[in-house]
Amino acid sequence: MEQTTETFTANARRAMANETLQVELARLSQGFPQRRQQAADRMPEFEALRDQARDIKNHVLANLDLYLEAYEAKVIAMGGQVHWARNAEEARAHILKICKSVDAKTVTKSKSMIGEEIAINDYLEKNGIAPIETDLGEYIIQLRNEPPSHIIAPAIHVSKAQVEADFRRVHTDLPIDRNLDDPTSLLQEARGQLRDKFLQADVGLTGANMLVAETGSNVLVTNEGNADLTYALPRVHIVIASLEKIVPTLEDATTILRVLARSATGQDMSVYTSFCTGPKRPGDPDGPEQYHVVLLDNGRTELLGSEFEEVLRCIRCSACMNHCPVYKAIGGHAYGWVYPGPIGAVLTPALMGIDGAADLPHASTLCGKCESVCPVRIPLPKLLRSWRTRHFEMQPARSPGHLALAAWAWIARKPALYHKVNGLIIAMLGAFGRKKGRLKWLPLAAGWTSKRDFPAPMGDTFIQQYHHGARGDASGQWLRRQQP
Amino acid sequence: MSEARGEILSKIRTTRTSPNAAKNILGTMQARIRDHSANLIPERGQRPADERVAQFMAEATRVNATVTRVAGNPDIPREVARFLTDNNLPSRIKQAPSLAHLDWSETMLTVSQGVGDAADEVCVTSAFGGVAETGTLVTYSAAENPTTLNFLPPVHVVVLKSKDITGAYEDIWVRLREALKNKDQSDNFMPRAVNFITGPSRTGDIQQTLLLGIHGPQRLHIVIVDDKTP
Numbered sequence: 001m002e003q004t005t006e007t008f009t010a011n012a013r014r015a016m017a018n019e020t021l022q023v024e025l026a027r028l029s030q031g032f033p034q035r036r037q038q039a040a041d042r043m044p045e046f047e048a049l050r051d052q053a054r055d056i057k058n059h060v061l062a063n064l065d066l067y068l069e070a071y072e073a074k075v076i077a078m079g080g081q082v083h084w085a086r087n088a089e090e091a092r093a094h095i096l097k098i099c100k101s102v103d104a105k106t107v108t109k110s111k112s113m114i115g116e117e118i119a120i121n122d123y124l125e126k127n128g129i130a131p132i133e134t135d136l137g138e139y140i141i142q143l144r145n146e147p148p149s150h151i152i153a154p155a156i157h158v159s160k161a162q163v164e165a166d167f168r169r170v171h172t173d174l175p176i177d178r179n180l181d182d183p184t185s186l187l188q189e190a191r192g193q194l195r196d197k198f199l200q201a202d203v204g205l206t207g208a209n210m211l212v213a214e215t216g217s218n219v220l221v222t223n224e225g226n227a228d229l230t231y232a233l234p235r236v237h238i239v240i241a242s243l244e245k246i247v248p249t250l251e252d253a254t255t256i257l258r259v260l261a262r263s264a265t266g267q268d269m270s271v272y273t274s275f276c277t278g279p280k281r282p283g284d285p286d287g288p289e290q291y292h293v294v295l296l297d298n299g300r301t302e303l304l305g306s307e308f309e310e311v312l313r314c315i316r317c318s319a320c321m322n323h324c325p326v327y328k329a330i331g332g333h334a335y336g337w338v339y340p341g342p343i344g345a346v347l348t349p350a351l352m353g354i355d356g357a358a359d360l361p362h363a364s365t366l367c368g369k370c371e372s373v374c375p376v377r378i379p380l381p382k383l384l385r386s387w388r389t390r391h392f393e394m395q396p397a398r399s400p401g402h403l404a405l406a407a408w409a410w411i412a413r414k415p416a417l418y419h420k421v422n423g424l425i426i427a428m429l430g431a432f433g434r435k436k437g438r439l440k441w442l443p444l445a446a447g448w449t450s451k452r453d454f455p456a457p458m459g460d461t462f463i464q465q466y467h468h469g470a471r472g473d474a475s476g477q478w479l480r481r482q483q484p
Numbered sequence: 485m486s487e488a489r490g491e492i493l494s495k496i497r498t499t500r501t502s503p504n505a506a507k508n509i510l511g512t513m514q515a516r517i518r519d520h521s522a523n524l525i526p527e528r529g530q531r532p533a534d535e536r537v538a539q540f541m542a543e544a545t546r547v548n549a550t551v552t553r554v555a556g557n558p559d560i561p562r563e564v565a566r567f568l569t570d571n572n573l574p575s576r577i578k579q580a581p582s583l584a585h586l587d588w589s590e591t592m593l594t595v596s597q598g599v600g601d602a603a604d605e606v607c608v609t610s611a612f613g614g615v616a617e618t619g620t621l622v623t624y625s626a627a628e629n630p631t632t633l634n635f636l637p638p639v640h641v642v643v644l645k646s647k648d649i650t651g652a653y654e655d656i657w658v659r660l661r662e663a664l665k666n667k668d669q670s671d672n673f674m675p676r677a678v679n680f681i682t683g684p685s686r687t688g689d690i691q692q693t694l695l696l697g698i699h700g701p702q703r704l705h706i707v708i709v710d711d712k713t714p
Contacts, residue, residue: 249516
């Protein structure tokens with residue numbers, strides 16, 4: 001999909017002025033975190049399971065080449081084919097080639113973030129093949145020609161009224177005066193429209209929540225059942241997955257499933273968890289005749305062994321964005337690429353380069369909520385800071401930021417001078433703001449004061465108060481002696 | 485093999501600190517796959533056998549499935565007919581070949597058999613197992629178990645033997661390996677599709693409101709059978 005990370009500030013401003021979006025974001029920030037907490041409370045072993053999920057992913061990342069080879073051998077043994085892709089272009093070419101080999105006209109698609117990453121829909125369309133998104137949220141945004149704004153609730157930014165308007169615009173074969181007031185009627189209409197597409201599709205394209213080395217299976221998790229109709233009905237099933245989706249065994253997959261849905265939607269288990277292995281077997285009455293896996297790198301091997309390696313543990317549950325104060329304020333589109341929220345702010349610079357995405361790691365309060373809910377314990381704030389450091393180091397040595405910090409470093413290494421200057425500044429600010437207790441404007445800090453007041457200092461610094469004899473009492477309460 | 489494959493794998497290998505370690509690691513990896521040991525199984529997946537059926541029923545109900553328990557195979561057709569009548573549902577059903585042994589003659593239902601298709605309104609299938617932990621049904625694809633029956637019809641009735649209700653998902657893997665490895669004595673035991681089903685289909689994609697039955701069945705009815713015969 002088109003990258004708009006460079007205009008992050010403008011994107012964010014637009015999002016905050018979008019009332020429909022703000023209503024839906026408010027709803028999201030109520031629902032998801034609350035349900036996750038309830039699910040975690042119902043599972044006393046939840047924290048221990050998170051540790052194990054983290055360890056499984058770490059183990060695989062440390063031995064990724066071996067697991068990839070074992071997985072590939074198994075897929076082949078089960079009658080499937082594996083296609084390796086270094087980048088989006090190679091992945092698209094593999095998929096197109098398979099589609100053309102069976103003269104495919106339509107491809108049903110089950111929601112896949114990798115599909116977004118390689119922009120497969122546009123590519124298939126350009127080549128005369130119609131991709132049809134089947135996850136209801138993805139279907140809605142495909143009708144609207146929009147990218148997803150959340151990794152598990154892609155149409156979170158769309159209101160019910162907008163869905164109704166889109167359905168009336170596109171489903172012109174249905175009576176104009178039909179009643180779509182009830183959300184259930186929208187559901188029935190989408191079900192009816194997509195049913196025929198499922199049955200007619202030549203190829204089914206799915207992502208993978210996991211790839212199991214032991215059995216050569218891909219794991220698909222949905223609530224709608226769309227992935228199952230996508231792989232079970234057409235003649236060909238193509239799985240598109242990135243390298244780090246591997247887990248060693250069915251037991252390991254199971255452990256990750258126990259934290260996935262709970263972290264994502266707060267369900268104990270998603271409705272459909274499917275393990276697909278190879279094409280149909282002799283005697284099977286249904287299922288695809290061909291089974292293909294396209295394994296995508298697209299920058300991931302660069303992250304292995306780097307300070308950002310831990311981001312490859314991500315299982316795409318969305319807990320980090322559901323709990324993020326920044327995501328809740330601006331939604332997903334503002335982030336400007338496939339992955340929004342804290343995980344996007346770390347992953348986008350890693351996969352697309354920091355140059356055009358430098359605003360993302362800065363758009364964080366580093367409150368730490370994301371790390372505290374991540375099922376595989378990715379230290380997102382630490383990784384965000386790493387990007388900030390890297391980006392800073394890339395600035396020219398005489399940039400304003402560098403000069404300001406150099407000045408601060410110079411003075412901070414001279415304690416006597418530092419305290420004197422600091423005392424002077426605090427006294428000045430205190431004098432200006434004492435009346436109201438706040439400052440409406442500060443030199444060099446308009447970025448802060450244009451949006452909110454700055455609390456005025458009390459007039460003397462900690463060190464000054466200390467010298468005047470102020471001390472904490474036994475309870476830790478700071479006792480400020482009256483000024484002489 | 486392709487150029488891309490070679491390049492990706494060699495890129496990964498350069499991140500490994502000691503190339504000599506690879507041989508040992510390979511052994512460890514193979515052992516891990518061969519042993520497929522279970523990780524932490526939560527308490528809710530390890531309750532005593534006599535509590536499991538009740539736990540399964542409670543969990544399945546919690547995710548909007550309906551559940552009834554009957555004494556033996558002869559009761560199944562009667563229960564399916566009752567469920568359909570009580571809920572004002574169609575009387576034309578399609579059953580999985582795995583249920584060919586059922587005698588429907590006492591009921592007024594029209595029964596056919598085969599894979600799922602667009603016209604199906606109600607289907608009846610059998611489950612390989614149930615997982616008490618979350619009220620999850622497990623089925624797998626085979627000649628007598630068409631996958632499409634689980635997903636196409638709007639009403640899905642599943643027959644599950646109470647003795648096949650296990651505590652945790654891990655018990656299912658143990659049973660599955662046991663049941664299928666004996667067939668060809670190889671490690672290639674995995675069926676084409678193994679499906680975990682936890683409640684009827686649902687979506688929250690319209691205004692974050694829970695709605696049932698978007699692509700898969702809107703209704704999931706589970707008939708637990710206490711029949712002790714294998």
